[in-house]
Amino acid sequence: MAPMTRIRAAAGGLATPSMATYYAQRATAGLIVTEGVQPSVVGQSNPGTPGLHTDEQTTAWRTVTAAVHANGGRIFAQLMHGGRVSHPDTTGMRPVGPSAVPAAGTVFTPTGPQPAPIPRALDTAEVPEHAQAYAHAARRAIDAGFDGVELHGANGYLMSQFLSSNANLRTDLYGGSVRNRIRFVVEAVSATVEVVGASRTGIRLSPGGTFWGVRETDVPELYTALLTELARFEPAYVHLEATTEEETLAGLRRAWPGALIMNPVPGLGPKQTGRTEAGHWRGLGADLISFGRAFLTNPDLVERLRNRLPIAPADEATYYQGGDAGYLTYPAYQYMA
Template identity: 45%
Template sequence: MTTTDAVSESRLFEPTRLGELALPNRLVMAPMTRNRAGADGVPQEIMATYYAQRASAGLIVAEAATPNAVGLTYPNIPAIHRPEHVAGWRRVTDAVRDAGGRMFLQLQHGGRIGHPDNSGLTPIAPSPVALPDPVHTPSGFQDPVVPREMTRDEIRSTVADFAAAARNAVEAGFEGVEVHSANGYLLHQFLAKGTNHRTDAYGGTVAGRIRFTLEVVRAVAEAIGPERVGVRISPGLTVNGIEEGDTEAIYPPLVAALAELGLAYLHVVYADPDNPLFREIRAVWPGTLVANPILSREAVAEGGGRREGEALLAAGADLIAMGRPFLANPDLVTRLRTGAALNPVRDRYLMYAGGETGYTDYPALADLPAVPDVPALPALSDLSALPALSASE
């Protein structure tokens, strides 16, 4: 058996299903912020090119789109709460579908991660606890502002905005949506003790802190059907200043409550197959589990994350979500299947700003210049075929 044969037989490349959706492989392109929408949140034509280039993924989860104006995080982030947003995303989903792909859209409210210079509004959050880091704005990084504590009416209206955004996503041609309850954004802020100091029904106890996420997901599932809804969580992740405080206590009941809704999938960020909490989540979650492996630069350079993905499949995951490998390799599935070298991510700045450079200009294998043919050497038994050397040579 050749190395290529061994690679191609990996479970990563098996066809599978996500509910009624047929997937050609188990690789998911993870949602990644790319900041290429217009200032009004409308997806641009270049975004259609970018995602269509990566349509060989089993499933694409498009970058986070905001469900309302106050939920905007950074400049040039797409949205999904106005008709022009729907029309812009429709161009993207049409391009991906024409290329043979399938897409979900991630719905993300920034909560305290935002700035008036980005949205024109003061950010809102479960409690008035400011982000500890500067915020990117059109004029550069600025100090964060203290968010307003959400009122009960604002909680209800935000839940309704998520449901409306999900309906808009389906109208825009997405197969479904992923509710973002991870990475320090609004729903995660409700889960975490460090950002949720409320004493009402949305704070304090585990049941109180998971309530907002459950209400959002239920509303989205009722709006478009639970089979079209995934949820992303990041247990223990401290990005964006998050301090959960009781990670092991909060996620099993959250996952158990989500499991009752019959959702399409649960997406676990930075999943570790040796982590007892990951194993507990797998035991509690009865449906499709999407796992995002922890990938060092060395791991990506050496194998593109294939080994880490296979380890998670062996630990019970059903689909494997990858971010940066897909960012730099539009044909990642082919490269992993054949063991071909991967393009490295060239410039961190270009991940979050710019145009084609660092976005749609990463080459696929088919775009690379062909290696010129080298004439075969004669067999040792036919040395007479070699040209005679002159005295000067």
């Protein structure tokens, strides 16, 4: 089950009993990756999202992980630092990023969408602190009962901003060349592996993706170099989104020696992943397929896929509205007597 923002956390970034029910309902997935969880206050992107940087947040997540485990599931926390994709009205702090370049479009705030603000460019000495934030949150995740963590290196958030050739205009050791632009991601993965172990650490990437206005001008070189460096740490998996040409993604599969999860349908387009897309990418060498929206409305998605049962469509109006409607109200398939 792919990570999906649902905006259902309680005040203070706390996981709730409804969240425990939601994830437990979907425990038949081979692996659940949670919605993005902020590793620090300044790392929060959207209001209503959960965190893993306080004792209260850590405690609240234990109900969720216990519920998933009671139903026989496995669950990783996706650690997501929003970087420039944030707003002072959400965090009380000015967003940070590799450079003082705002994200494209508007960001969500407690009072509605607002133009993305200009972030504060991180000083060179500050950058390692934000790489370490993932490791600190990972330690809390394991304490909260998670089976592991997935670092969110995709979709225009902080890691993706460092990889970008237009959001990252730095001239120090974190910018410019491919080797320098991958450095932040490598340091974050290294720190996390050191704290929780390689078998509990995964990472999600969106090669060539243009979320929030990021651009990458050298996708094959950039991601081949990144995967080569990450292979040294032997993480549990790399989770790729189909955000660039299939030929490039196939090349990255060949370049990556470890387990590969493929998310076949990027973004919020009209199509959602089904058996056809899953089979196609399995044929191209993916070890696992992640399903997003199909899991929202089909808590029993595994059974539906196995038995070729109808897949209920997702209702976009309920994605981020809060409450249990459109969250806990989707039933398992009803067999006729």
